[in-house]
Amino acid sequence: MRVTPKEFCIHNLRYIVRSAIVKDAKSLSEVRLQIDGETENLDREKGEAYIDESGFKQIIKDDTESSSNLFLVAEANEKIVGFSRCEGNKLKRFSHKVEFGVCVLKEYWGYGIGRNLLKESIDWADSNEIKKITLNVLETNDKAIKLYEKYGFEVEGILKKDKILSDGNYYNTVVMGRFKG
Known part of the structure; x- marks a missing residue:
């Protein structure tokens, strides 16, 4: 699905x-x-899990044609600096929800890019009969967790010792969801 482009100016x-x-x-x-x-x-x-140019072309094509998927990019200085996806499910019992993921180049952290990708995704979901947005976030990513809570996400569960990081330690994944009744 497509959305109307929006411009932002922060810092x-x-x-x-x-x-x-x-x-x-x-x-x-x-x-x-x-x-x-x-x-x-x-x-x-x-x-x-590298995705090459042709892989992204297919994802963009599929997401554009699907009413339950949304692929957004953030573009600054004529280059892509971050993106997000909402991916729906073709199964009827899960058709009311999408899974959200977002990433932003480190150089562009602090400009509200992740927040605005999230806000636009929520607006799209709310206006397209999508009742639930889910996401996973690393337990140490406090900034992201606070942002998600600010926009109505709640902790639904913890996947214990879900990831091993470069320090050799295991970390939990926080499963969050936002339901619009």
């Missing part, structure tokens, strides 16, 4: 949140690879 950085288009595929592949190497907050290490 003198002008950026647009818009739907992903096929010509974004190469940039998305590069940005995802870079982000995976910049933080342990995400599931992948750099290079794992």
Whole structure:
């Protein structure tokens, strides 16, 4: 599905949140690879589960055609600096919900990009009969957890010792959800 682009200006950085288009595929592949190497907050290490340009073209095409998927990008200085996806489920019993994921280049943290990708996704979900948004977040990512709570997400569960990070320790994954009744 597509949304109307929105422009934001925070701390003198002008950026647009818009739907992903096929010509974004190469940039998305590069940005995802870079982000995976910049933080342990995400599931992948750099290079794992790599999606190439043609893979992103297919995801964008599928998401654009699906009424229960949304693929957004944040573009600043004519380059993609972050993106988010809401992925629905084709099974009828789960058709009321989507799973949300977001990532932003470390250089662009602090400009509200993740927050605005989240807000636009929530607005889209609320206006498209989607009742529930779910997400997973690393227990140490306090900033993200506080942001999600601010937008109505609640902790639904904890996946104990779910991830092993570079320090050799195991960490919990926090499962959160936002239900609009």
